[in-house]
Amino acid sequence: MEFRTIVNIPHPAFKIEPCERILFVGSCFADNIGKRFQEEQFRAMVNPFGVMYNPVSVLHTVKKMENCNFDTAMFTLGTNHVYVERATGEIVDNCKKRPHRLFEERELTIEECSDALCEAITLLQQANPKIRIILTVSPIRYAKYGYHGSQLSKAVLLLAADKLMKEQGETVYYFPAYEIVNDELRDYRFYKADMLHPNEQAVEYIWERLVDTCFSAEAKSFLEEWRPVKEALGHRPFNPESEAYRNFLQKTKETVIKLKLKYPNLKLNL
Template sequence: MKFSTVINIPKAPFELQPCEQMLFTGSCFAERIGTRFFEEKFRAMVNPFGVMYNPASVLHTVERVERPVDTLAMTLGTNRVYVEKSSGEIVDNCQKRPQSLFYERELSIDECVEFLSRAVEKALSRNANTKIIVTVSPIRYAKYGYHESQLAKAVLLLAADRLISLFPKIAYYFPAYEIVNDELRDYRFYEADMLHPNAQAVEYIWERLQPALLSEKARQFIQEWKPIKEALAHKPFNPEAEQYKTFMAATRNMAEALQEKYPEMELHLPEQ
C-alpha cells in the first residue's frame, strides 16, 4: 500500500564531484539547497547579489560573477519582472525607489528561454565544462494570486524543458517543484506561512537529489565529512575542559587528514 506519489528522478547526464565550485542563483529555494551543498563542503556561492526570482535577474547574476564555476544551478521562481520606465531595463531590485518609476510585466516562454540560454552561454565562456542544473521553485506566490502563480510556474516549467533540449549533454532539470507538490503533499512539510518548504522538506529533497546528481566519490566524501561536521557543531558545557580539548584535537586531525585526501576542500577550523 502506497500513501504518496513518488517522483521518478532520472540520473543527470553528468556527475558532481567533491568540493566542486558551484554557483546557485535564483529564488529563496536556491538559497536553501545551495546552503545544503555549502554545508557539505562544496565550494558553493549562493545568490552573491541577493535573491533573484526571474530568468532575467538570474542572467544578471551569472554575468556579474566573473569566476568560472564547475556547476551553475538556477532556480526559477516567477516570470514576472519589474522594468524601469526611463531605461526600459529589467531591474533586479527597485532599491526602495518609488514604485511609479517602474512597471511590471510577464516574460513569455521564449523570453525566459532567451535569458536562461544567455546565462548558460556566459557560464560556458568562462569554463567550457560547466554543468547546468535547472529547478523551478515550489514556493507559491500569494502576492499574485494562486492561480496566477501556477500560470507563472507553467511558463517556467516549459522554459526549463526547452532549455534542457537546447543543451542536452550538459543541462539537467531536477524536479524539486514536483517533489514538493506531489510527494510532500502535506502542510507538515511547510513553514508557518504554509508556502515555504520547511527544513524537513529540504532535507528530503537533498536525499532525493544525491543519487541523481552526485558521483560515488562525492557521496563517499560526504560520509567521511559527516562525523567531522557533527563534531565541529558540538557545543561544550565547558570549552576549557581537558576532555573537550582532546576531543577537538582529534577532530582537527581528522579534518586535516580529509583535506589531504581531498586537496580542493576548503577547511576553516576554529582557533585552538
C-alpha cells in the first residue's frame, strides 16, 4: 500500500554542475535552499539585497546587480501581492517601517508576473546567453491573506511560471517545491511551530529531490566526496593543541587539495 502521493518531477534539459555559479532570488525559502548550496561549495549568491517576495521585486534585485554572470538562476516566488508607494506610484521591495498610509496594496496579474520575470531573464542573458532559469513557488502559506486568498496568490504565480516556460522553452524549468510540501509532506510534523513554514526536515527532503532531479552525475559525485570534508571542517576538538588534532587537520588539508585538483572551481581555502 502507498501512504503518500509522490510528486513526479520531470528532468530539466540541463544539469547543475559542481561548484557552478548560481543566483538565488526570492522568498525566505530561497534563503534556505541557497544557503544549502553555499554549504555544498557552489558559488552561490543568495538574495543580495534581501528577501524578495514578488516577481517585480525579483526583477528589482537583478536590475541592481553589477555582476549578473551566472550559470543558473533560481527565482523562488512567494506572492503576487505588492505595495505601491502612493507618492511615486512605484512598487517597493520594502516599506522600511514607514506608515502604512503611504502605501497601497495590490495584486499583480499573471501577465505582470510573467513580464517582470521575463525582463529579469533578459538582463541575466546579456551577461551569459546560456544561463538556465529554475522557477519555483514557495510552499510557505500567507495566513494574513486568509488561506483561500493565499491559494489564489499561489495560483497566479503558478500560472505565470507556466506561461514563462511555454514562452522560453528549455531555458526555463519549473521545480515543484510547492507541490512537494503540499502533496508529499502533508503532515504538520514537517512544519515549524507556526504551522506555516516548512521545517529543516522538509527543506532537506526538497534538497534531496532537487539533487536527484537537477544535478549532473559529476555534481552528485562531488557531494559524496565533499561530505566527509564538510564533516571534518565542522568538527570541534576537545584539545585543539594536541598532536592528534594537528594530524587530523593535515589530512583534511590534503583531501581538500585533491578535491581542488579534481574540481578546479572549488574555492575553499584552509
